[in-house]
Amino acid sequence: MATHDASAGTRSTRTGGPGAGRSAGAPAKAWPFTAFRTLVALQSVAIFVQAITAGMIVAGRSGAKDLHGGTATLAFAFSLLTLVAAILVWKPGGGSARIIVPSAVMLVLIAVQAVLGGAHQKLVHVPLGVALFGGIIVMVMQAWSRPGGGSLTASASTSTSR
Numbered sequence: 001m002a003t004h005d006a007s008a009g010t011r012s013t014r015t016g017g018p019g020a021g022r023s024a025g026a027p028a029k030a031w032p033f034t035a036f037r038t039l040v041a042l043q044s045v046a047i048f049v050q051a052i053t054a055g056m057i058v059a060g061r062s063g064a065k066d067l068h069g070g071t072a073t074l075a076f077a078f079s080l081l082t083l084v085a086a087i088l089v090w091k092p093g094g095g096s097a098r099i100i101v102p103s104a105v106m107l108v109l110i111a112v113q114a115v116l117g118g119a120h121q122k123l124v125h126v127p128l129g130v131a132l133f134g135g136i137i138v139m140v141m142q143a144w145s146r147p148g149g150g151s152l153t154a155s156a157s158t159s160t161s162r
Helices: 030-058 064-090 100-118 120-143 155-159
Strands: none
Touching: 030 064, 030 120, 064 100, 100 120
């Protein structure tokens, strides 16, 4: 039987059982998960500021379009870094791969959003902005969820403690 202490970062090897074909219970590393959470938080702030600056544009505030464009660049950068962190949570972090797809989808949608905004396609740009706001809420909930009483790294520690 393998035991895993995620807080101490220790592990013992596993023989037999349901997960025997996998790399024998790699410890879940905390730093990729912390980076992922931090970047999701930054990405959510950037998307929230996007909504604020969009309202400023509608209200006719001067300089709002430049601020909206600058914040879009930040949202894209944070989204890209969030995807990298999601991959690191999985490999080498030993956590769940389930956060990679939403992170990748958000990156693609933010890129499409930027292109649509630059092309002044408000008919699609505005509803997609609302969808991105919903998407980041899902990511925040996922980043701070505790499936099975654990964190996103629970899948690694659960599979090694049986």
